[in-house]
Amino acid sequence: MVVSSAPGKVYLFGEHAVVYGEPAVPCAIERRARVTVEERDDGALRVHSTDLTLDGFTVEYEEATDASADVDVPEQLVEAAVGYVDAAAAQARDAADRPDAGFDITIESEIPLGAGLGSSAAVVVAGIDAATRELGVELSSREIAERAYRVEHEVQDGQASRADTFCSAVGGAVRVEGDDCQPIPDVPNLPFVIGYDGGAGDTGELVAGVRRLKEEYPFAADTVETIGDLVRQGERALETGDLEELGRLMDFNHGLLEALGVSSRSLDEMVWAARESDALGAKLTGAGGGGCIVVLDETEEARTALSYTPGCEETFRAELDTEGVRVEER
Secondary structure, eight states, X not given: OEEEEEEEEEEEEOTTGGGGTOOBEEEEXXXXXXXXXXXXXXXXXXXXXXXXXXXXXXXXXXXXXXXEEOSSSOHHHXXXXXXXXXXXXXXXXXXXXXXXXXXXXXXXXXXXTTSSSOXXXXXXXXXXHHHHHHTTOOOOHHHHHHHHHXXXXXXXXXXXXXXXXXXXXXXXXXXXXXXXXXXXXXXXXXXXXEEEOSOOOOHHHHHHHHHHHHHHOHHHHHHHHHHHHHHHHHHHHHHHTOHHHHXXXXXXXXXHHHHTTXXXXXXXXXXXXXXXXXXXXXXXXXXXXXXXXXXXXXXXXHHHHHHTSTTOOEEEEOOBOOOOSEEOOO
């Protein structure tokens, strides 16, 4: 039996634009998904999940399409979760050249599902690491990131970027531009506060909506390019450790994402509450439409303000996690 964990992430800058080859800077945060894998003798998969903002579920199946769950949760959520786990198991079998291997898989996560914090990427990264190790194969973090990206690309119908999976695999702050993924060295401590509205946007629909806007309106395409320019400016602020400039650029980035139609009333209310509490900056993180915002704040004032904001269900501090995927004690 092997237990591996991987961190979630927030986007400092660049979500949505990264889909079109513009750069993005995701940052790993100190909230993790833990995946326990034990090989079975019969070639089947048994998946048990807890704490994924569902009620927890257990699924036993031969193929993902034949899965049946003894749970009282929306079927589409179970199917989505099973799809990621099934594809991660397939990547582990391929890496170990063990096509008939079966697994008992248990998932425990501190990361809200579908909230823009990279829950699926963390589960896939940790799952591939644990399953390959259980089969006697150790992959580098970059190899895990590549295989995890293939999983997300498959499950998300080709609309995934490498940002989430690479960040979860290697940890810290990273720069992603197309296929080029690199850790950013010497990043200062980034005092993040997360506000969560308890919801989740439809990533596929939100990405498709931006694509439609970009194809219909030249100024929407210009907005996507502007986000890329903003990311490059933000990288310079990271190099100098200028947190005030990072905050200003985060505010600007949120405005651009709002113009592309991927924010929501609850996210905007949380962003404004954080700004009015004199946070350095605040923006949505991830696909949008609901879920989380990320705030740059060295005090507790933004977190206090968010806790009184209608629509905010949870707040927590989650500073930069410099460690990526790792093996936990068995």
